[in-house]
Amino acid sequence: MTMIRIARAVAVAGFAGGGGVSAFAPAASNAYRSTGMAFAARKPLHMSPDVVVASSPSNADETAEFTDVPNEISKGSPLRVLIAGGGVGGLALANSLAQMDTMDVTVLERTDSFKRFGGPIQLASNALQVIKVMDETVFGQIMDKFTTTGDKDNGIKDGIRNDWYAKFDLASPAEARNLPYTGVIDRPDLQEIYLNSLPEGVILNGDAVVSYQQNKNGHGVRVVMESGKVVEGDVLIGADGIWSAVRANMWSEPIKGDGSGATYSGYTVFAGELAYDSFDNGLVGYKVYIGPGQYFVITDIGKNSYQWYAFLARPADSAASTPMPDGKSIYLQNEFEGWSGDIHHILKATQEHEIEQRDLYDRPPSVLKSWTDGNVALIGDAVHGMMPNLGQGGCQAIEDAFVLVQELGGAKTRHEVDSKLRQYSGRRLVRSAAVQGLSRFASDIIILGFDTPAKILKKEDGSIVFENFNYSGLVTKALQPILPVFFMVQFNFLYDGWKNEKRIDWKAALGFVTIGAAILLASGAFEEIGLGLGILGIEGLGIEEGIKDVGQEVEIIEKVLENSIQ
Numbered sequence: 105m106t107m108i109r110i111a112r113a114v115a116v117a118g119f120a121g122g123g124g125v126s127a128f129a130p131a132a133s134n135a136y137r138s139t140g141m142a143f144a145a146r147k148p149l150h151m152s153p154d155v156v157v158a159s160s161p162s163n164a165d166e167t168a169e170f171t172d173v174p175n176e177i178s179k180g181s182p183l184r185v186l187i188a189g190g191g192v193g194g195l196a197l198a199n200s201l202a203q204m205d206t207m208d209v210t211v212l213e214r215t216d217s218f219k220r221f222g223g224p225i226q227l228a229s230n231a232l233q234v235i236k237v238m239d240e241t242v243f244g245q246i247m248d249k250f251t252t253t254g255d256k257d258n259g260i261k262d263g264i265r266n267d268w269y270a271k272f273d274l275a276s277p278a279e280a281r282n283l284p285y286t287g288v289i290d291r292p293d294l295q296e297i298y299l300n301s302l303p304e305g306v307i308l309n310g311d312a313v314v315s316y317q318q319n320k321n322g323h324g325v326r327v328v329m330e331s332g333k334v335v336e337g338d339v340l341i342g343a344d345g346i347w348s349a350v351r352a353n354m355w356s357e358p359i360k361g362d363g364s365g366a367t368y369s370g371y372t373v374f375a376g377e378l379a380y381d382s383f384d385n386g387l388v389g390y391k392v393y394i395g396p397g398q399y400f401v402i403t404d405i406g407k408n409s410y411q412w413y414a415f416l417a418r419p420a421d422s423a424a425s426t427p428m429p430d431g432k433s434i435y436l437q438n439e440f441e442g443w444s445g446d447i448h449h450i451l452k453a454t455q456e457h458e459i460e461q462r463d464l465y466d467r468p469p470s471v472l473k474s475w476t477d478g479n480v481a482l483i484g485d486a487v488h489g490m491m492p493n494l495g496q497g498g499c500q501a502i503e504d505a506f507v508l509v510q511e512l513g514g515a516k517t518r519h520e521v522d523s524k525l526r527q528y529s530g531r532r533l534v535r536s537a538a539v540q541g542l543s544r545f546a547s548d549i550i551i552l553g554f555d556t557p558a559k560i561l562k563k564e565d566g567s568i569v570f571e572n573f574n575y576s577g578l579v580t581k582a583l584q585p586i587l588p589v590f591f592m593v594q595f596n597f598l599y600d601g602w603k604n605e606k607r608i609d610w611k612a613a614l615g616f617v618t619i620g621a622a623i624l625l626a627s628g629a630f631e632e633i634g635l636g637l638g639i640l641g642i643e644g645l646g647i648e649e650g651i652k653d654v655g656q657e658v659e660i661i662e663k664v665l666e667n668s669i670q
Contacts, residue, residue: 170324171336175517182208183515184337186327188313188350189213192225192291193484193501194343195298200238200509202303207512211302212327212335214312214344223377224288224405226495227502229254229277230602232284234506242301247284249293251406253389254278254286260587263395264556266444270587274389277595283602286389286495288405308335315353316340318478323518325479338518339525340480341508343501346465348486354477368420369464369491369544371551373413374436376454380410393444394554396576400440400447412450414440417551423461432459466491466544469537475529479521483508488536493546496539496598507531507604531604542594557581 177183185201187194190213201207227235227246236243259271274286299307312330319325325340342350346366352359360366382388382404390403401413414436418426428435433451440447467489475482484501511524511531555576561569571577 168326168334170319170322170326173323173338173518175323175519177206177516177518179205182206183339183512183518183521184208185210185339185341185512186325186335186337187211187341187343188327189342189344189348189484189486190215190295190307191343191345191484191501192294192298192498193505194341195295195302196235196238196502197341197343197483197505197508198306199242199298199301200505201512202306203239204513209306210335210337211307212311212313212329213307213309214330216310223291223375224251224411225291225294225498226253226286226288227294228286228495228499228598229274229281229283230598231499231502232286233602234502236284238506238509239301242297245297246289246294249297250287250289251404252285252287253404256389256404257384257387258389258391260392260394261444262557263393263400263440263443263447265559266446269394269557270584272588272591272595274595277592277599281599283599288403290405313340313342313344313349316350316480318480323479338479339512339521342480342482342486343484344486346467346485346489348482350480351482351486354480354482355473365470366465366467366489369466370417371415371464371491372418372422372461373415373464373492374432374459374461375411375413376433376450376459377405377409377411378450378454378458379408380450380453381408382410382450391446392550393447394550394556394580395443396555397551398439399550399554400443402446402450410450412447412454415551420463422463431456432461464491465489466540469540471533471537475533476522476525479525481508481525481528488540490540491543491546493550494539494543494594496543500536500539503602503604504528504532504536506602530607534607535601535604538597553579554583555580557584 173184174181183206185207187198187209190198190211194211198209198211202209227250232243232246235246254274257271258274260269261267262269277283278285311333313327314330315328317326317328323338325337327335327337327340329335340350342348342354344350347360347364349359351357352364355365358364382402385404385408388404390401393400393402398414398416400415403411405411416439426435433454433456437448437451440451467487470487475487483504485497488500490497490500507528508525511528512521515521515524553576555574556572558573558577558581559571560573561571563569
């Protein structure tokens, strides 16, 4: 049931004690992209459209002897690190490890060559601080091409009335910890910065990792490529995205389809990117317009450009079965009929070729399956693919890289690598699971639990008007003062925890369990147990004297909800 699914998300988040950067962040997550890397078109994998199974090419020589290498890691015998996938996490990892003279790094990237492709990516304060610590030069180059949003107004708006529903303070938590403000950068710019920082020959393009084999009698991991080529190293890091071949081999499951663990979220997203002259340019970072059954996001991405997202609850592959004879823009204008003029203005300004539609996939937190297998480990979407609502997909991959650099960099011998990878997993598992849970919770609660907020108005003739005075409207109104508190706990968790020194943040856990439970109870638990508007009473609510301010309005709504459970 829907409420059970939301409850599980909150339970995971509460146990881990986690939070995000922006409430319903605009920037896209790798979880709904086929790749995080901005390279030319991929070579297709040999796979069926439904279930994709990783297997070694028939011409791969899996009987060859492993290279005999010494146990000690040194300049003369560096640790050979293979990274499958050149997305943001893989490149951040490669960049830092390549600066160590005891590391020999190779990135195995499926695509043939670098090509500028892809939209903006959000880098929240936690990820920016990690990048700064890992490489100040890279951080400076990112800042040169960065659009700051965390110092502007951000939050949720009533999608129908266009009023601010709740604003989120992203600046104060960052300032209190001396962290950079959240913002966005074009994904191709970010990847180009990392690529230019890598030594010649680190990136090997045009071949995909298919499987791996570990040396049972010594050191070494043999990686079999799609071409049949075999590459040997001491460590393999699977940074190959949500459809990870490394994960599929590690967990003995299909890459894609039934049994893969990656599931359709129930939501499809339309995204548009365009040059746009917004009336609030420079004042607002992002706006999330909420309403019944769907929501719409508009965000400033810099250079006088904007990106928007329309999140709709639809079956998987709905693009193939949904008629759009007049194009995606007209279709969405009809879907958001009666909503804010801001939405229709930007939709009308968007050309058809500027709109894409993608189904959203994520994974449940991998708390019962190991992130490591001997000298093989997973990072990023390969192990914790998540919904894009917190803008934390790439950020969490960067945190993975940060912790891995610390752990692998501290290894003196090859015998230590297995334990170092397990230490990495232990430091990252609970925190990333929290963000996964919160990302899914944000999607479910805003689409399934939110509506146009109830509003009580007093006309000039003294009569009282109840707008959207239904169950969902009342709940949405009652949540209005709670959400900023919830998201402040969330921001504080992420901003405090970027070092990944604590396995569990118990203080944040208590906050999430308490506030999350209140949100769950208000947003649907009453309905689950059969308590609805039929038992709501409005007598004695004090409305006879009129509504003087928003605070009094909230008090009245709260009294209505109290009556519903008496």
